[in-house]
Amino acid sequence: MKHIKTLHKGNLKKGIKEGGCGECQASCQSACKTSCTVANQSCEK
């Protein structure tokens, strides 16, 4: 494409049907203790 460069196609549809396994980080506790930006966490699967 000439006008658009896709950086990432998105994976938000991943796991909509099956739901989350819950193994990932629970809260902000081990980093900043004041806010929870989920996008910078990783999936444990």
Next chain:
Amino acid sequence: MIHRFKANGIKIVVDVNSGAVHVIDDLVWDLLPYGPDFDHDKIQIDLSGKYGKEQITEALSELESLAREGILFSKWEDEIPMMKGEPVIKAMCLHAAHDCNLRCSYCFASTGDFNGARGLLDFETGKKALDFLVANSGKRKNLEVDFFGGEPLLNFETVKRLVYYGRELEPKHNKKFKFTVTTNGLNLNDEMIDFINKEFVNVVISLDGRPEVHDRMRKTVNGSGSYGIIEPKTKDLTDKRKQQNYYVRGTFTRHNLDFDKDVLYLADLGYKQISIEPVVAPENMDYAIKEVDLEEVYASYDRLMKAYIQRRKEGQDFNFFHFSIDLSQGPCAAKRVTGCGAGNEYIAVTPSGDIYPCHQFVGEDSQLMGNVLDGTFDREKQLVFRKTNVFTKDKCSSCWAKFYCSGGCHANAYHYSGDINLPYELGCEMEKKRLECALAIKAIEQLEIY
């Protein structure tokens, strides 16, 4: 829903519902407001003075092909993904001390006592807390426990014994404790540093940046600055950890809205894992960040972004917590919708054994959930937290950042509006700015468009 923005000289559009991110040129920037149902004839007339006909046709066909692929103007399915299975508790903030050896002006814990009695966690209560966690963790193997305070190292012997106790529990119950500690660093000595570096998967040490900035807010009990004592110990501890798996964690206030200088100051000292966050404070405090300060805060994030990109390009890497974003390996839809696990899978336990939804709710009587000594736990309250997600919060459901931010901090929302479903607006504005910076950094680094 889409969100388009400019940062560091590039233009980006986020397709909110798919999570797709695209870097776009001026023409596409101008075309996006006409979507999703592009009226070609109208657009050709409107934009004819600025772009050629063929160019416009070409760009429109690119946009329409992305939309067909489901990565632009995509819709959210009606379903709301949730965590599977029964509610479990898998993370705990264990308040080892409701007392502190510093008197920081902005402390949300009222300089350590959370407006209650000053006191230390005793070993028996700590044991009960770990037992409670194991008993309520279902099939989860990894259990996170953060020793917090006040200042947890004021109670180092108990912390140590509890870590050993946790290690005893592991084989019996097929669990793995991931211990961490959040400390102000003042009491650190060689023995503690060795213990922490051996047993703790992460350490958070509070350091605000430039000495004068740090000392203005973080004072010792006799009122003098604490930077000179804390920084060398912090350096020692983090160097011994090979500059990994820790955060120097600072707070910026109205007094240092140019906090980018603090981040870079810490980076210049050799720190590689840095998190500097806006203060959480009642509006009437002189150091609280106000709406009129936002432009200055944005400018600081912009300067920091530029410097960050430059340094990383030159191989002087460091990690700024809120600029890191994982586009490809990030959490699943359920996690992005539900966000923070406070009150649901994460709890805080005080020295008297009281259970709260998280460390920032401690001392709020209406939020008390139970006590580990008598084993009480309010399952209904847990369900309230479990059911809270970006779609139960009106503001979040219409916010472009919802699948990155995931609904923000329940505690900030509660303290600001009295309702965990009403997010703290200033916090939202800063969060969105940080996300734009993080996405721009990703784009610039990945596409090498410096």
